[in-house]
Amino acid sequence: xxxxxxxxxxxxxxxxxxxxxxxxxxxxxxxxxxxxxxxxxxxxxxxxxxxxxxxxxxxxxxxxxxxxxxxxxxxxxxxxxxxxxxxxxxxxxxxxxxxxxxxxxxxxxxxxxxxxxxxxxxxxxxxxxxxxxxxxxxxxxxxxxxxxxxxxxxxxxxxxxxxxxxxxxxxxxxxxxxxxxxxxxxxxxxxxxxxxxxxxxxxxxxxxxxxxxxxxxxxxxxxxxxxxxxxxxxxxxxxxxxxxxxxxxxxxxxxxxxxxxxxxxxxxxxxxxxxxxxxx
Amino acid sequence: xxxxxxxxxxxxxxxxxxxxxxxxxxxxxxxxxxxxxxxxxxxxxxxxxxxxxxxxxxxxxxxxxxxxxxxxxxxxxxxxxxxxxxxxxxxxxxxxxxxxxxxxxxxxxxxxxxxxxxxxxxxxxxxxxxxxxxxxxxxxxxxxxxxxxxxxxxxxxxxxxxxxxxxxxxxxxxxxxxxxxxxxxxxxxxxxxxxxxxxxxxxxxxxxxxxxxxxxxxxxxxxxxxxxxxxxxxxxxxxxxxxxxxxxxxxxxxxxxxxxxxxxxxxxxxxxxxxxxxxxxxxxxxxxxxxxxxxxxxxxxxxxxxxxxxxxxxxxxxxxxxxxxxxxxxxxxxxxxxxxxxxxxxxxxxxxxxxxxxxxxxxxxxxxxxxxxx
Numbered sequence: 001x002x003x004x005x006x007x008x009x010x011x012x013x014x015x016x017x018x019x020x021x022x023x024x025x026x027x028x029x030x031x032x033x034x035x036x037x038x039x040x041x042x043x044x045x046x047x048x049x050x051x052x053x054x055x056x057x058x059x060x061x062x063x064x065x066x067x068x069x070x071x072x073x074x075x076x077x078x079x080x081x082x083x084x085x086x087x088x089x090x091x092x093x094x095x096x097x098x099x100x101x102x103x104x105x106x107x108x109x110x111x112x113x114x115x116x117x118x119x120x121x122x123x124x125x126x127x128x129x130x131x132x133x134x135x136x137x138x139x140x141x142x143x144x145x146x147x148x149x150x151x152x153x154x155x156x157x158x159x160x161x162x163x164x165x166x167x168x169x170x171x172x173x174x175x176x177x178x179x180x181x182x183x184x185x186x187x188x189x190x191x192x193x194x195x196x197x198x199x200x201x202x203x204x205x206x207x208x209x210x211x212x213x214x215x216x217x218x219x220x221x222x223x224x225x226x227x228x229x230x231x232x233x234x235x236x237x238x239x240x241x242x243x244x245x246x247x248x249x250x251x252x253x254x255x256x257x258x259x260x261x262x263x264x265x266x267x268x269x270x271x272x273x274x275x276x277x278x279x280x
Numbered sequence: 281x282x283x284x285x286x287x288x289x290x291x292x293x294x295x296x297x298x299x300x301x302x303x304x305x306x307x308x309x310x311x312x313x314x315x316x317x318x319x320x321x322x323x324x325x326x327x328x329x330x331x332x333x334x335x336x337x338x339x340x341x342x343x344x345x346x347x348x349x350x351x352x353x354x355x356x357x358x359x360x361x362x363x364x365x366x367x368x369x370x371x372x373x374x375x376x377x378x379x380x381x382x383x384x385x386x387x388x389x390x391x392x393x394x395x396x397x398x399x400x401x402x403x404x405x406x407x408x409x410x411x412x413x414x415x416x417x418x419x420x421x422x423x424x425x426x427x428x429x430x431x432x433x434x435x436x437x438x439x440x441x442x443x444x445x446x447x448x449x450x451x452x453x454x455x456x457x458x459x460x461x462x463x464x465x466x467x468x469x470x471x472x473x474x475x476x477x478x479x480x481x482x483x484x485x486x487x488x489x490x491x492x493x494x495x496x497x498x499x500x501x502x503x504x505x506x507x508x509x510x511x512x513x514x515x516x517x518x519x520x521x522x523x524x525x526x527x528x529x530x531x532x533x534x535x536x537x538x539x540x541x542x543x544x545x546x547x548x549x550x551x552x553x554x555x556x557x558x559x560x561x562x563x564x565x566x567x568x569x570x571x572x573x574x575x576x577x578x579x580x581x582x583x584x585x586x587x588x589x590x591x592x593x594x595x596x597x598x599x600x601x602x603x604x605x606x607x608x609x610x611x612x613x614x615x616x617x618x619x620x621x622x623x624x625x626x627x628x629x630x631x632x633x634x635x636x637x638x639x640x641x642x643x644x645x646x647x648x649x650x651x652x653x654x
Contacts, residue, residue, distance in 0.1 A: 174375075176371065176375055177375055177377060179334075179336050179362065179371075179375075180369070180371055180375040180377075181377075181388070181392075182335075182336070182361070182362035182363045183334055183336075183362055183363075183365075183367065183368070183369040183437075184363075184388055184389035184392055184436065184437075184440065185363050185364075185366070185389050185392050185393055185440060186363055186388070186389070186392035187363055187392070188363075190392050194388070194391075194392075195377055198377075198379040199377075199378070199379065201379075
C-alpha cells in the first residue's frame with residue numbers, strides 16, 4: 001500500500017474517530033455480514049488438502065480448465081464491451097420507442113436462472129434452433145458443445161452487468177459536453193469516441209470487471225449449452241462440480257485456485273475502479 | 281481584422297421556439313464585427329435563443345441565415361446540424377473537456393476537422409498565447425482558474441474562425457476581481473474577431489461594456505433595443521430601469537406637466553405631449569424632514585419611508601407616495617436627517633432632472649411601471 005501523505009492523514013483523522021463509534025444497530029449486522037461471507041472461505045482453507053495440492057495443481061486437466069476459464073471469460077468480456085457499450089449508448093441517449101421494455105429485456109439474464117439461459121441458447125443456436133438451424137445448413141457451423149458456446153453462454157449471462165453499469169454512467173454524464181463537441185464541428189461518431197467514451201471510461205472498466213468476474217464463475221448456462229468436455233468446454237466451475245462427485249479434495253483445490261485468481265484480479269483492479277469511480 | 285479568416289457573414293434570424301408553456305419569439309440580426317448583447321432576467325429565454333442559433337434546439341418556426349447559408353428554415357424543412365454550422369460557442373461554465381489538456385481542448389475542433397495532431401497543436405498553442413494562457417497549455421481544466429478556463433474556452437471557439445460567435449454569460453462564473461480584467465480582454469478579442477458576436481448576459485454592466493447594441497429580452501420577447509447609452513438613458517421597462525438604476529414612470533404629458541398613470545403629477549422642463557415615460561435618477565431626488573419652501577421650478581411631494589439600504593457609498597431610501605420613488609442620499613445626510621422606516625419625508629426634484637420621452641405605439645404595451653434595483 002502507499003504511505004500516507006501529510007494532507008491525507010490530517011483530513012482522515014477526524015473520520016477515523018467517528019468511524020470507531022459506529023452505532024451497534026449498524027456494527028452488529030456488519031460483523032454478521034463479514035462472518036457470513038468469510039466463514040465459507042475459511043472452510044475452504046481449513047479443509048484444503050495442502051499436502052497433495054502441488055500434484056493436483058500440476059494435473060494437466062486442472063491447468064487446461066483454468067486456461068479455458070480465463071480465456072473464455074476474457075473473450076466474453078471483450079464481446080460484451082464490443083456490443084454492450086453501443087447498446088448502453090442507445091438506451092441512454094436515443095429516444096427509441098419501447099426503450100423501457102428493451103432495457104428490461106436485455107437485463108433479463110440478471111434474474112433468469114442460468115440453466116434456463118442455457119436452454120434458451122440451445123433453442124436459439126442449437127442445431128435445430130431458430131438461428132442454429134441455418135448456421136448449420138448454410139455454413140456448416142455448429143455452436144453447441146464447443147468453446148464458442150462457452151463464450152456465448154458466459155456473454156449471455158454476464159453482459160447485462162456491463163450494460164447497466166455503462167448505461168447508468170452515460171445517463172449521469174453531462175450531455176452538454178457532447179453539445180460542446182458538436183459546436184466544435186465534431187461528428188457524432190467523433191464525439192462518441194473522443195468525448196463520451198473517455199468521460200465514462202472508468203465505468204466501462206468497472207462494468208467490464210464485473211462482467212469478467214461473472215463470466216469466470218458461470219456454471220449453469222455453460223454446462224447446459226456447452227456441456228462438459230475437458231479441454232474445450234470444461235471450465236473451472238464445471239471442473240469443481242464434477243470433481244466434487246469423484247474427488248472432494250480435488251474440488252477444494254480447484255476452488256482455491258479460482259478463489260486466488262479472483263482475489264488477485266479484483267484487488268489489482270479495485271484500486272483503479274474505486275479511485276476513478278465517480279466521474280468528476 | 282487580425283483574425284483574418286472569419287467570413288464576412290451577417291446573421292439574420294427569426295426565431296420561434298417553444299419549451300413547455302414557454303415561447304420564444306425573437307427577430308435578431310447582427311453584421312460582421314458587431315457585438316450584440318442580449319440582456320434579460322433569468323428565464324427570459326436567453327440561453328434558449330443561443331441554443332437555437334447553435335442548432336442545439338430545433339425551431340418551432342422561423343429561419344436562421346448566416347451570410348449566404350441557410351441554417352434553419354422551418355417552412356422549407358431545413359435544419360443544419362450543430363457540427364456543420366461553423367458557429368463558435370463559449371458555454372456558460374465553459375464545458376472544457378475534463379480529460380483533455382488546455383492545449384488539446386483548443387486543438388479539438390481542428391482535429392475533428394481532420395487536421396493532423398502536430399498542426400492542430402501548433403495552431404492551438406498560438407491561440408493560447410494570444411489569449412494569454414500559453415503557460416497553462418499542459419494543464420487539465422480542473423487545475424485552471426475560472427479566468428484561465430474562460431480564456432481557453434474563448435480560444436477553443438475562435439481557433440476555428442467561426443462565422444458567428446455565441447457567448448453564454450461569459451463572465452458570470454468569475455469572481456469580481458477577475459471579471460474586471462477579463463471584460464476588457466474579452467472586448468478586445470471580440471473586436472479583433474471580425475465576425476458577428478452575440479453575448480447573452482443578465483449583467484447590465486457586462487452588456488454595456490461588451491456590446492455595440494443591446495437587446496433586452498423579457499418573457500421570450502425583445503422589449504427594447506438600441507445603443508447601450510440610449511437604452512440606459514431611456515429605459516422602457518421596469519426591468520431595464522432597475523438594471524440601470526433609475527425610477528421609471530408612465531404618464532400623459534401636456535403643457536410641461538405629466539399626469540402619471542399610477543397617480544401624481546410631475547413638472548418637466550421638456551415640453552412633450554401625449555403618452556410618455558419619465559426617467560428619474562435616484563441621486564436627483566432630495567429629501568427633507570419639513571415641507572420645503574417653494575423655489576425654482578421643481579416638484580415637491582410627500583411620502584412615507586418604506587425602506588433604507590446601503591448601495592455602494594450611498595444610502596438608497598425607498599419612499600411610498602404619489603408617485604413612489606427611490607432616492608439616493610449620502611450616509612452623512614441620512615444620519616443628519618435621522619431617517620427611519622415609516623417616517624414622513626418630503627421630496628424635491630428639479631424639473632430639469634426629469635428625462636421625458638414618448639412611448640412609441642409598439643412598445644407601449646410591453647412597459648411596466650417603476651424601476652430601480654431592489
